[in-house]
Amino acid sequence: METKTLAIVGCGKLASIVLQALDKGLLPDYKIIGTYSRTFEKAQNFANFIQQSKNGGSCIACCSLQDLLDLKPDYIAEIASPDALKELVIPALKNGSSIVTLSIGGLADAEFYELVKKTASENRTRVHIASGAIGGFDVLRTVSLMESSTVTFDTTKGPRPLRRTPVYDDIIETETRQVFEGNAVEAITLFPHQVNVSVAAALASTGPENVKVSITSVPDYVGDKHRIAIKSQQVHAVIDIYSQTAQIAGWSIVNTLRNITAPIAF
Numbered sequence: 001m002e003t004k005t006l007a008i009v010g011c012g013k014l015a016s017i018v019l020q021a022l023d024k025g026l027l028p029d030y031k032i033i034g035t036y037s038r039t040f041e042k043a044q045n046f047a048n049f050i051q052q053s054k055n056g057g058s059c060i061a062c063c064s065l066q067d068l069l070d071l072k073p074d075y076i077a078e079i080a081s082p083d084a085l086k087e088l089v090i091p092a093l094k095n096g097s098s099i100v101t102l103s104i105g106g107l108a109d110a111e112f113y114e115l116v117k118k119t120a121s122e123n124r125t126r127v128h129i130a131s132g133a134i135g136g137f138d139v140l141r142t143v144s145l146m147e148s149s150t151v152t153f154d155t156t157k158g159p160r161p162l163r164r165t166p167v168y169d170d171i172i173e174t175e176t177r178q179v180f181e182g183n184a185v186e187a188i189t190l191f192p193h194q195v196n197v198s199v200a201a202a203l204a205s206t207g208p209e210n211v212k213v214s215i216t217s218v219p220d221y222v223g224d225k226h227r228i229a230i231k232s233q234q235v236h237a238v239i240d241i242y243s244q245t246a247q248i249a250g251w252s253i254v255n256t257l258r259n260i261t262a263p264i265a266f
C-alpha cells in the first residue's frame, strides 16, 4: 500500500491518541505531515512529537487552516469540534483531502450533509465517520436498507459533563433526572461536545431529525453509557456501550485510518 499523507486538526486529548498509535507503529501506512489547532502551541507540541518519534518524520505546525490545506494531505483527521468540522469539510474535500471525523455533530443539518456528499463525490474524496464512543453502524445501515425502522438513542452520564450546558440544575448533583428528550439535531444543538455519537448513529440509520434521543444524569456516574436500539418488522437490535473515558473515541480514529489502507477491512 502506498503511504498516505495525514494532517491533524484539533490537537487535544483524543488527537493525542493518534500520536500514541503512531509511536507504537500502528499507523505504518501514514506520514503525519501537518498539525493545526486553535492554540498554535498545541499544534507545535504535536509536530515536535511527530518529528521526534521513531515512526514519525517531517511535520509542519500550521498557523491557519489554509496553511494546513496548502500541504494537500490525502487525509485530515478532524478531532476538534463540530464547528471546526463545519468550517473545514467543504474546503478540504475540494482540496483533494478526505476527512476522518469524530465531530459528526457538524453534519446534523440535512442540507449541509447533502452539500458535503455532493462535494465529496465531485472531488473524488470521502468523509469517514469514526465509530467514536459507540459502534454498530453496520447493523444500523443494513437494517435501514432492508425496511423502515425506528431508532432511539439513550445516554446516561454524570452531572459533571453537563455542568456548562443549558440543562444544568444543582438538583442533578444529588438526584437522577432525565435532562433531555428530543431528536438528534436538537440534542447536538444543546450539547455540541456530548452527543456527536447520536448524530453518527442517526446518519447511519433514519436521520438526525428522526432519531429520538434522551440524556439521563445520574449522581456520581463515571463515564458514559449509550444504548442504541433499532426496531424494524424483522429485526430488533440493541447496542449497549459503556465507556469509562472517551479514549475509545480517539482509538476509533486510529481504527478508521487503519481500515482505509487495510487489505481486509472491518
Ligand SMILES: NC(=O)C1=CN([C@@H]2O[C@H](COP(=O)(O)OP(=O)(O)OC[C@H]3O[C@@H](n4cnc5c(N)ncnc54)[C@H](O)[C@@H]3O)[C@@H](O)[C@H]2O)C=CC1
Residues within 6 Å of the ligand: 009, 010, 011, 012, 013, 014, 015, 036, 037, 038, 039, 042, 079, 080, 081, 082, 083, 084, 102, 103, 104, 131, 132, 133, 134, 192, 193, 194, 196, 197, 200, 246, 249
Ligand atoms: N464521536 C465521538 O464518540 C466523540 C466525539 N468527541 C468529539 O471529538 C472532538 C475532540 O474531543 P477532545 O479531544 O476530547 O477535545 P479537546 O478539547 O481535548 O481537544 C480539541 C482541540 O481542538 C481545538 N479546537 C477546537 N475548535 C477548533 C477549531 N475550530 N479549529 C481548530 N482547533 C480547534 C481545541 O483548541 C483543542 O485543542 C470534539 O468535537 C468532541 O466533541 C469526543 C468524544 C467522543
Ligand SMILES: O=C([O-])CC(=O)C(=O)O
Residues within 6 Å of the ligand: 132, 133, 192, 193, 194, 195, 196, 197, 198, 224, 243, 245, 246, 249
Ligand atoms: O464520549 C462520549 O461518550 C460521547 C461524546 O462525547 C460525543 O459523542 O460527543
